[in-house]
Amino acid sequence: MSAPAPAAQSLASVPNLATGDHRGSPIPTIAMIATRFMELRKRRGLMIALIVVNIGIPTVFLVVRLLAHAIAPKSYGPAGGYSIFTTLVAGVMYIFGFIVAAVVGCTAGSVDLTEGMFRHLVVTGRSRLALYLARIPAGLAIVVAMVAVGYTIVCAVCVFAAPIHLNYDGVNVPQGLSRPALDRWAASHADEVICNFNYNGGQGLNVPPPSVPCGNGQTSGPPPGAIIKTRQGTITVPASESPAQIRAFAVAVANQDYSDYRSNFLVPPISLMVEVGLWIALEATIGFIVGLGLASLMGQRTVPVVLLIVLELILTPIFSSHIITHLVNLERGVVGVAMVHIEPGGLPTPFGGGGPGGGGVGGLIPESTLAASLVIVGWLAFWTAIGAWRMMTRDA
Amino acid sequence: MSTATVPDTFDRQTESRWAVETHGLTKRFGENVAVNNVELLVPRGCAFGYLGPNGAGKTTLIRVLLGLTHADAGTMSLLGHPVPKRRDLALARVGAIVDEPRFHGHLTGRQNLQILAAAREPAARDRIGPALDRVGILHRADDKVSKYSMGMRQRLGVAACLIGDPQLLILDEPMNGLDPAGMADMRDMIVSLVAEGRTVVLSSHLLDEVERTCDAVAIVDRGKVVRQGPIAELLAGATLALQVECSEPDRARSLIDATRIGAQIEVGTLGLGISLPAGTKRDVIAEINRVLVQGGISVYRLQEIQASLETWFLQVTSRLGAPE
Numbered sequence: 242m243s244a245p246a247p248a249a250q251s252l253a254s255v256p257n258l259a260t261g262d263h264r265g266s267p268i269p270t271i272a273m274i275a276t277r278f279m280e281l282r283k284r285r286g287l288m289i290a291l292i293v294v295n296i297g298i299p300t301v302f303l304v305v306r307l308l309a310h311a312i313a314p315k316s317y318g319p320a321g322g323y324s325i326f327t328t329l330v331a332g333v334m335y336i337f338g339f340i341v342a343a344v345v346g347c348t349a350g351s352v353d354l355t356e357g358m359f360r361h362l363v364v365t366g367r368s369r370l371a372l373y374l375a376r377i378p379a380g381l382a383i384v385v386a387m388v389a390v391g392y393t394i395v396c397a398v399c400v401f402a403a404p405i406h407l408n409y410d411g412v413n414v415p416q417g418l419s420r421p422a423l424d425r426w427a428a429s430h431a432d433e434v435i436c437n438f439n440y441n442g443g444q445g446l447n448v449p450p451p452s453v454p455c456g457n458g459q460t461s462g463p464p465p466g467a468i469i470k471t472r473q474g475t476i477t478v479p480a481s482e483s484p485a486q487i488r489a490f491a492v493a494v495a496n497q498d499y500s501d502y503r504s505n506f507l508v509p510p511i512s513l514m515v516e517v518g519l520w521i522a523l524e525a526t527i528g529f530i531v532g533l534g535l536a537s538l539m540g541q542r543t544v545p546v547v548l549l550i551v552l553e554l555i556l557t558p559i560f561s562s563h564i565i566t567h568l569v570n571l572e573r574g575v576v577g578v579a580m581v582h583i584e585p586g587g588l589p590t591p592f593g594g595g596g597p598g599g600g601g602v603g604g605l606i607p608e609s610t611l612a613a614s615l616v617i618v619g620w621l622a623f624w625t626a627i628g629a630w631r632m633m634t635r636d637a
Numbered sequence: 638m639s640t641a642t643v644p645d646t647f648d649r650q651t652e653s654r655w656a657v658e659t660h661g662l663t664k665r666f667g668e669n670v671a672v673n674n675v676e677l678l679v680p681r682g683c684a685f686g687y688l689g690p691n692g693a694g695k696t697t698l699i700r701v702l703l704g705l706t707h708a709d710a711g712t713m714s715l716l717g718h719p720v721p722k723r724r725d726l727a728l729a730r731v732g733a734i735v736d737e738p739r740f741h742g743h744l745t746g747r748q749n750l751q752i753l754a755a756a757r758e759p760a761a762r763d764r765i766g767p768a769l770d771r772v773g774i775l776h777r778a779d780d781k782v783s784k785y786s787m788g789m790r791q792r793l794g795v796a797a798c799l800i801g802d803p804q805l806l807i808l809d810e811p812m813n814g815l816d817p818a819g820m821a822d823m824r825d826m827i828v829s830l831v832a833e834g835r836t837v838v839l840s841s842h843l844l845d846e847v848e849r850t851c852d853a854v855a856i857v858d859r860g861k862v863v864r865q866g867p868i869a870e871l872l873a874g875a876t877l878a879l880q881v882e883c884s885e886p887d888r889a890r891s892l893i894d895a896t897r898i899g900a901q902i903e904v905g906t907l908g909l910g911i912s913l914p915a916g917t918k919r920d921v922i923a924e925i926n927r928v929l930v931q932g933g934i935s936v937y938r939l940q941e942i943q944a945s946l947e948t949w950f951l952q953v954t955s956r957l958g959a960p961e
Contacts, residue, residue, distance in 0.1 A: 262758040265725035272755035272762070280752060283743055357739025358752070361797055364703050364735075366728030367756040637705040 321402030346532025534624030653717030732798025787814030
């Protein structure tokens with residue numbers, strides 16, 4: 242310690258709390274949020290993990306695909322496109338985004354305590370609630386920004402490196418056709434449609450497919466004269482069908498497959514990308530808020546992180562797709578289940594319970610959108626309240 | 638805990654002559670009473686030592702005062718503001734180190750102070766540089782705290798106190814981890830802080846440091862404040878010790894015992910160690926010398942041992958700690 246400063250330094254009076262120093266206010270100051278942001282941002286290991294998972298994994302995946310396609314385009318498809326977009330979003334960014342956000346939340350909620358700074362902060366006289374609330378915008382600024390960067394890269398590659406031709410069920414189909422346009426295209430490519438498109442029978446198609454040449458000496462459908470059984474009775478396959486009948490059948494098949502075709506647009510629509518972006522940001526926000534509250538409650542980081550990983554990777558998939566009769570309302574109350582219910586249409590559900598084009602809720606336990614929204618809001622409010630309460634009552 | 642009796646008006650509160658005032662303050666941990674009905678008055682503008690053996694409840698009392706944990710009973714105020722009712726006002730001009738000062742190791746010293754300054758008034762940010770300079774770690778301010786020694790973290794803790802421009806500093810074992818030069822610096826700093834009109838409450842085991850630094854002390858034992866007041870007044874109540882070098886120590890002891898002065902005498906290799914009751918007049922010393930000389934004992938040296946805070950502390954705490 243150097244020589245004492247001159248004694249002339251005057252003592253300040255206690256600051257007037259009504260004119261700027263809102264020491265007892267529960268609202269954090271900009272400076273508190275900014276320094277909290279700095280404290281989290283300076284955690285090198287945490288930031289590296291965050292970047293690797295949210296940006297690195299999707300980027301490396303896309304770069305490898307770009308290179309592979311550039312080197313061997315016949316063996317490796319384009320790097321972008323709709324299917325890649327849905328795979329990355331639902332398979333990587335959604336789940337790992339939650340986990341990383343939870344880790345950041347658990348860190349923000351516990352490090353002051355474990356590293357001894359909580360005591361210093363309490364001694365400033367600042368409202369403990371303000372100290373807690375300052376962590377929320379600071380942490381979200383990191384988590385959401387990181388998710389946004391990763392998501393932007395995914396969207397950019399999926400748009401700009403999308404395949405030029407859509408190969409659908411082995412047939413090169415023009416992209417982005419409306420239902421009437423696909424019908425017209427199917428009518429003009431009837432043989433290709435009948436030979437290659439999925440044929441599921443059912444409404445409007447209670448007859449066997451007409452016999453048309455499919456190459457390599459093969460034909461579609463049963464041979465002429467064959468007798469087959471349908472729900473409506475026994476049908477004898479005619480010796481030959483008119484071109485009009487063949488076209489009509491092809492149009493019916495195309496109609497049947499339209500929703501499947503639509504989900505395979507080359508470029509994900511802008512509206513879908515916006516919706517998915519907001520959905521992923523909400524998921525990351527939930528991960529952060531729950532992690533923050535749980536870590537504040539428990540006063541440590543490791544156990545809350547493990548609990549949230551278990552919730553995301555084990556409990557949520559189970560509760561999403563397995564109805565336990567007596568606990569169905571409890572299952573509906575799991576935030577991951579609620580998030581799947583508000584998933585933007587056109588995405589496969591993260592846990593394989595849904596499917597493209599159906600809003601991702603096929604096979605899930607039933608839950609209304611309103612109920613799912615209330616569950617999400619409830620989780621955010623509950624964990625914020627529980628974390629703040631513990632912060633305000635904890636011995637420092 | 639009732640705090641309603643303490644006036645809530647700013648001007649009246651700041652007129653309080655006590656920097657710290659507690660009445661009946663009690664804190665329990667289950668069956669253990671860590672702070673037991675403490676009545677403590679710390680005058681403004683002085684260095685005040687807070688002493689006690691390990692486990693006496695020193696740190697717990699500090700934690701209660703600072704609102705780090707709640708009290709079970711009693712009232713308290715800091716700088717005239719009742720705690721916890723007006724905790725924000727009370728702590729606005731308080732700086733404190735409690736236990737070992739710990740910080741975010743991945744941040745620099747300056748960044749740690751920025752976090753703490755953000756929780757105080759805007760002007761606190763401008764005090765970071767001067768505070769670091771004052772505690773002598775400005776040249777290491779941009780190093781990570783994980784690379785700091787214990788002594789440097791201790792200095793950073795003091796700097797964290799200073800950025801609040803405190804009227805009251807509560808320092809719990811601030812000498813821990815400091816080398817002798819650092820301890821001297823810390824002592825000088827405490828003196829200079831008091832010279833500026835600030836109040837410093839110093840909790841320490843280093844009684845010599847406290848005696849050299851503080852104007853007044855309180856002794857806490859088993860959660861209770863058992864003595865408090867100016868050091869000079871308290872030492873006046875200590876037993877008087879004499880060291881006598883003489884011939885025939887055993888016979889000398891018999892001679893003194895026969896006078897019924899009431900002294901406790903121990904025979905050592907160098908002579909006699911004599912303890913006289915507190916308040917013994919200096920005439921008694923002359924009387925002892927006269928008895929020995931008249932008894933044919935050669936007195937080589939007769940020295941009054943100045944009562945120190947340490948000896949007085951040991952007298953007080955050992956007496957209290959003795960089985961009843």
